[in-house]
Amino acid sequence: MPKISQKAIEMPSSPIRKLVPYATEAKKRGVHVLHLNIGQPDIKAPQVAIDAIKNLPTNDVAYTNSEGVSSYQSGLVNYYKNNNINLNVKDIMITTGGSEALVMVFNACFNDDDEILVPEPFYANYNGFARQTNINVVPITASIENDFALPPIADFEKKITPKTKAIMICNPSNPTGYLYSLKELEQLKEIVLKHDLFLIADEVYREFCYDGHTPISILELDGLKENAIVIDSVSKRYSMCGARIGAIVTRNNELISVLMKFAQARLCPPYFGQVAAEAALNTPKEYFEEVKAEYVARRNYLVEALNKIEGVYCPMPKGAFYAVVKLPVENADEFAKWLLEEFEYKGTTVMVAPASGFYSTPNHGMNEVRVAYVLKISELKRAVIALEEGLRAYKEYKNK
Numbered sequence: 441m442p443k444i445s446q447k448a449i450e451m452p453s454s455p456i457r458k459l460v461p462y463a464t465e466a467k468k469r470g471v472h473v474l475h476l477n478i479g480q481p482d483i484k485a486p487q488v489a490i491d492a493i494k495n496l497p498t499n500d501v502a503y504t505n506s507e508g509v510s511s512y513q514s515g516l517v518n519y520y521k522n523n524n525i526n527l528n529v530k531d532i533m534i535t536t537g538g539s540e541a542l543v544m545v546f547n548a549c550f551n552d553d554d555e556i557l558v559p560e561p562f563y564a565n566y567n568g569f570a571r572q573t574n575i576n577v578v579p580i581t582a583s584i585e586n587d588f589a590l591p592p593i594a595d596f597e598k599k600i601t602p603k604t605k606a607i608m609i610c611n612p613s614n615p616t617g618y619l620y621s622l623k624e625l626e627q628l629k630e631i632v633l634k635h636d637l638f639l640i641a642d643e644v645y646r647e648f649c650y651d652g653h654t655p656i657s658i659l660e661l662d663g664l665k666e667n668a669i670v671i672d673s674v675s676k677r678y679s680m681c682g683a684r685i686g687a688i689v690t691r692n693n694e695l696i697s698v699l700m701k702f703a704q705a706r707l708c709p710p711y712f713g714q715v716a717a718e719a720a721l722n723t724p725k726e727y728f729e730e731v732k733a734e735y736v737a738r739r740n741y742l743v744e745a746l747n748k749i750e751g752v753y754c755p756m757p758k759g760a761f762y763a764v765v766k767l768p769v770e771n772a773d774e775f776a777k778w779l780l781e782e783f784e785y786k787g788t789t790v791m792v793a794p795a796s797g798f799y800s801t802p803n804h805g806m807n808e809v810r811v812a813y814v815l816k817i818s819e820l821k822r823a824v825i826a827l828e829e830g831l832r833a834y835k836e837y838k839n840k
């Protein structure tokens with residue numbers, strides 16, 4: 441048999457999805473599985489976006505420009521202007537989701553074996569994108585005790601080698617919900633300028649910031665014209681994950697011109713997705729207000745309820761719709777599997793994502809899980825009860 445590639449063998453599988461077969465089995469047994477494990481919002485997309493697809497003026501489904509539909513790019517310039525960021529149309533390249541934006545940026549910026557420093561825990565697919573593009577993610581560990589704030593800059597300094605080409609953050613963060621402060625971003629600015637590195641910020645959760653906090657984009661910092669690269673997406677902003685539209689935003693002209701070669705090779709981002717994304721720019725303000733209010737209510741309920749369970753600690757996330765939670769178990773991977781395989785409470789169980797998959801340092805986050813508050817409060821209530829009962833039953837099971 442012809443051999444598959446070493447890269448394919450080393451490609452990590454998703455820590456969020458690896459428990460799916462156990463959930464499927466539980467469902468076959470008639471157990472209701474409450475999904476706290478996945479970031480697929482249950483919020484409806486804005487009506488303006490859906491109407492634009494329904495009312496397409498033409499049957500002409502042609503390729504668009506490789507860098508995206510120009511009226512959509514202009515629309516995004518306006519969107520950024522409303523977020524205090526002045527850009528030109530040529531600073532924005534439309535991509536097939538934030539995912540393609542990350543792969544294109546890695547391909548355009550890095551040579552084989554180059555290193556990128558990323559605070560961990562981080563969005564697990566960064567590992568997959570790094571494998572695809574032959575680069576190495578070097579984790580800088582943030583701690584739950586510190587609510588996942590930016591690790592000390594000295595920790596980054598220690599890990600810088602001649603191979604280091606970039607620092608990457610996710611702001612607000614999936615999986616921790618942490619929102620970086622201006623002071624932290626200024627510290628990152630200083631270190632990238634000192635070592636001549638790119639600063640990549642995955643800002644796909646920008647709209648989801650709570651308690652009056654406003655997100656700060658790295659594009660707002662002066663002096664980073666050549667260094668700053670923002671990854672953007674409509675997946676979460678408008679609850680349009682399936683539209684597959686994202687963007688790379690940078691004022692680095694040379695980078696944009698090499699990115700064009702990658703963009704041209706894959707022809708163009710999806711046409712239908714761009715129609716919906718352009719229309720979504722006209723989403724009324726009330727849509728975001730309602731969505732935010734819903735997430736805040738869910739977060740407040742979930743964090744408070746989790747912290748009431750003995751031995752559980754959940755920092756209060758300032759953004760996104762995730763939290764990393766410390767559980768009174770030694771091995772959360774095993775516990776999460778056990779919840780699906782062995783446990784049910786009044787016909788329900790709960791599925792969580794073990795946090796170890798969001799760390800790249802081996803054996804880190806072993807007693808942590810990531811939860812996503814993408815369920816209605818009534819469902820979250822059932823999930824918290826199932827988790828609490830599950831922890832109790834698991835303790836007995838372990839002490840047997």
Ligand SMILES: Cc1ncc(COP(=O)(O)O)c(C=O)c1O
Pocket residue numbers: 479536537538539540563610614642644672673674675681684685686
């Ligand atoms: C932090 C982060 N970045 C990027 C993505 C990729 O999103 P998409 O490719 O749907 O734009 C996701 C999706 O969950 C994410 O959570």
